[in-house]
Amino acid sequence: MARYDFDTVIDRKNTDCAKWDGMEPLFGSNDLLPMWVADMDFKAPPEVIEALRERVDHGIYGYTRRFEPYREAIAGWFRRRHGWEIRTEWIRHAPGVVPALAAAIMAFTQPGEGILVQPPVYYPFFSTIKGRGRTVVENPLKLVNGRFEMDFEDLEKKLDDSAVKLVFLCSPHNPVGRVWSREELEKFGAICAARGVVVVSDEIHCDILYKGVKHTPLADVSDAMRESTITTVAPSKTFNIAGLATAAVVIPSKRLRDNYQAVIDFVHIDGGNVFGGAALEAAYTKGDAWLDALLEYLEGNLDYIDAFLAEHLPTVSMLRPEGTYVPLLDCRAMKLSGRELEKLLVEKGKVALDGGHWFGTGGEGFARINIATPRALLKDGMERIALALGTLG
Numbered sequence: 001m002a003r004y005d006f007d008t009v010i011d012r013k014n015t016d017c018a019k020w021d022g023m024e025p026l027f028g029s030n031d032l033l034p035m036w037v038a039d040m041d042f043k044a045p046p047e048v049i050e051a052l053r054e055r056v057d058h059g060i061y062g063y064t065r066r067f068e069p070y071r072e073a074i075a076g077w078f079r080r081r082h083g084w085e086i087r088t089e090w091i092r093h094a095p096g097v098v099p100a101l102a103a104a105i106m107a108f109t110q111p112g113e114g115i116l117v118q119p120p121v122y123y124p125f126f127s128t129i130k131g132r133g134r135t136v137v138e139n140p141l142k143l144v145n146g147r148f149e150m151d152f153e154d155l156e157k158k159l160d161d162s163a164v165k166l167v168f169l170c171s172p173h174n175p176v177g178r179v180w181s182r183e184e185l186e187k188f189g190a191i192c193a194a195r196g197v198v199v200v201s202d203e204i205h206c207d208i209l210y211k212g213v214k215h216t217p218l219a220d221v222s223d224a225m226r227e228s229t230i231t232t233v234a235p236s237k238t239f240n241i242a243g244l245a246t247a248a249v250v251i252p253s254k255r256l257r258d259n260y261q262a263v264i265d266f267v268h269i270d271g272g273n274v275f276g277g278a279a280l281e282a283a284y285t286k287g288d289a290w291l292d293a294l295l296e297y298l299e300g301n302l303d304y305i306d307a308f309l310a311e312h313l314p315t316v317s318m319l320r321p322e323g324t325y326v327p328l329l330d331c332r333a334m335k336l337s338g339r340e341l342e343k344l345l346v347e348k349g350k351v352a353l354d355g356g357h358w359f360g361t362g363g364e365g366f367a368r369i370n371i372a373t374p375r376a377l378l379k380d381g382m383e384r385i386a387l388a389l390g391t392l393g
């Protein structure tokens with residue numbers, strides 16, 4: 001028997017679960033199969049559950065801090081998995097990656113200044129920027145032969161022409177599934193460094209990589225990028241522990257680090273929670289074998305989708321991702337608006353996917369599917385999608 005089980009369907013309903021219990025406000029019903037928000041329908045690694053159990057059994061859950069073993073666990077993981085040498089003093093805390101993005105906005109920009117994003121992209125990038133009165137400056141990705149790429153010419157232009165002080169890079173990119181190559185990141189980094197902008201590189205998806213793909217940390221591509229990059233990472237996507245609200249922020253530059261920390265101290269969110277700390281340490285020290293098994297399972301799910309679409313719904317195709325478990329389905333041939341597509345999926349298929357249009361410019365005509373689910377639920381989901389979209393093909 002396989003060492004880890006990803007096939008068992010676990011009932012997540014009535015567990016205060018955003019994905020299964022929280023669909024109604026967005027989709028109008030909870031009676032749908034959820035394939036939207038990016039967490040997994042798998043249990044966390046047994047090694048993580050065991051560490052949490054020990055922490056629960058201790059029985060005292062007072063104020064917590066993160067000490068050297070915690071930082072060593074983070075540094076060790078990135079050395080082992082990504083060949084990135086992080087000094088433990090570079091590591092700062094955030095209760096999530098989105099709060100870290102918000103803190104960076106407050107630390108490095110003033111109201112009215114611009115923050116550059118590369119749509120279609122994870123939609124909270126837009127809401128954090130707009131929420132504090134900053135301006136979104138778009139450098140849309142280009143779709144070239146079925147694969148999204150950066151538009152470097154436009155990037156140079158946007159950085160030259162506007163009051164951009166900060167850049168949000170999504171690496172690997174949600175939702176387009178690209179794992180930027182070292183060459184792409186070097187080029188991107190050189191353009192940003194020449195203009196003196198600070199870059200937040202959101203690398204939360206960096207561990208979900210498919211066969212033969214390698215993740216390059218932006219801060220590792222040059223000395224200039226090490227000094228101007230704030231990297232956000234977390235065990236939350238990788239080990240399905242997003243509900244434990246624990247992320248890490250890696251900032252090699254002391255000046256940037258102190259500015260970031262000043263905001264975290266002001267909002268008083270450096271404390272963290274005991275369970276998030278215990279889980280992160282266990283995951284990053286003992287989670288390798290589980291993750292390797294997960295990646296194999298996810299790759300099998302991608303193969304399943306490709307085969308299913310070819311056989312049952314050839315008007316739709318998947319942009320085969322290099323990384324992330326939330327790839328895009330290309331439904332553009334159906335010539336439906338984002339709202340029409342969503343309506344069909346929800347009302348006819350009874351399935352909840354993120355609309356491509358939620359991710360801004362370039363997302364229209366796509367839907368984002370969450371494949372981190374047991375094969376039986378994936379099969380059910382694909383059948384619902386085919387039911388919703390099939391007759392139009």
Ligand SMILES: Cc1ncc(COP(=O)(O)O)c(C=O)c1O
Pocket residue numbers: 038095096097098099122170174202204205234236242247
């Ligand atoms: C690119 C990206 N950043 C951040 C997050 C969420 O981060 P957190 O839950 O730690 O705030 C997600 C979740 O889907 C994501 O895709």
